[in-house]
Amino acid sequence: MQFHTATINTWKHLLQDDSFKDIIISSLNWLYDNNRAIIHGFVIMPNHIHLIWTTFETGKQHPAQALASHTAHEFKKRITGCPESGKLLKPYNSTQADRDYHFWERRPKSVDIKDRNMAVQTLEYIHNNPLQEHWNLAEYQEDYKYSSASYYINGESEFKFLKHISDFL
Numbered sequence: 001m002q003f004h005t006a007t008i009n010t011w012k013h014l015l016q017d018d019s020f021k022d023i024i025i026s027s028l029n030w031l032y033d034n035n036r037a038i039i040h041g042f043v044i045m046p047n048h049i050h051l052i053w054t055t056f057e058t059g060k061q062h063p064a065q066a067l068a069s070h071t072a073h074e075f076k077k078r079i080t081g082c083p084e085s086g087k088l089l090k091p092y093n094s095t096q097a098d099r100d101y102h103f104w105e106r107r108p109k110s111v112d113i114k115d116r117n118m119a120v121q122t123l124e125y126i127h128n129n130p131l132q133e134h135w136n137l138a139e140y141q142e143d144y145k146y147s148s149a150s151y152y153i154n155g156e157s158e159f160k161f162l163k164h165i166s167d168f169l
């Protein structure tokens with residue numbers, strides 16, 4: 001089980017728009033459906049994501065790479081459909097020869113979760129992200145839609161990929 005953080009290139013608020021958050025949700029569903037990952041907790045913020053997950057390396061790419069690659073492709077498709085696509089894509093122009101755009105910062109951070117105490121602290125940390133004063137995205141953890149907080153607080157979830165952390169510790 002790991003705590004994984006990925007950040008949008010240059011900390012831009014690309015994920016402010018819910019349609020981009022939905023792309024991430026769709027990708028997490030795909031990883032789950034294809035036995036690539038189980039998500040125990042998550043939050044999608046305007047410029048980064050936090051995941052607590054168990055990953056399974058059963059494909060060509062590690063699940064973190066697959067998530068980044070697929071979401072970047074979908075971000076590009078979504079932006080290309082906008083009237084001002086050139087302007088919107090410009091901040092993500094890549095200097096690498098193998099790609100036109102770079103949506104995610106290189107080298108996302110992953111930390112192994114060693115025990116139940118660390119897992120609970122990490123889960124609390126990610127669920128409090130939307131409540132931080134500089135974000136102010138919700139008044140209560142469970143009110144923020146793009147988070148697993150409601151699952152843990154109210155036992156409710158629309159996300160099929162979520163599996164309770166205590167079942168895996």
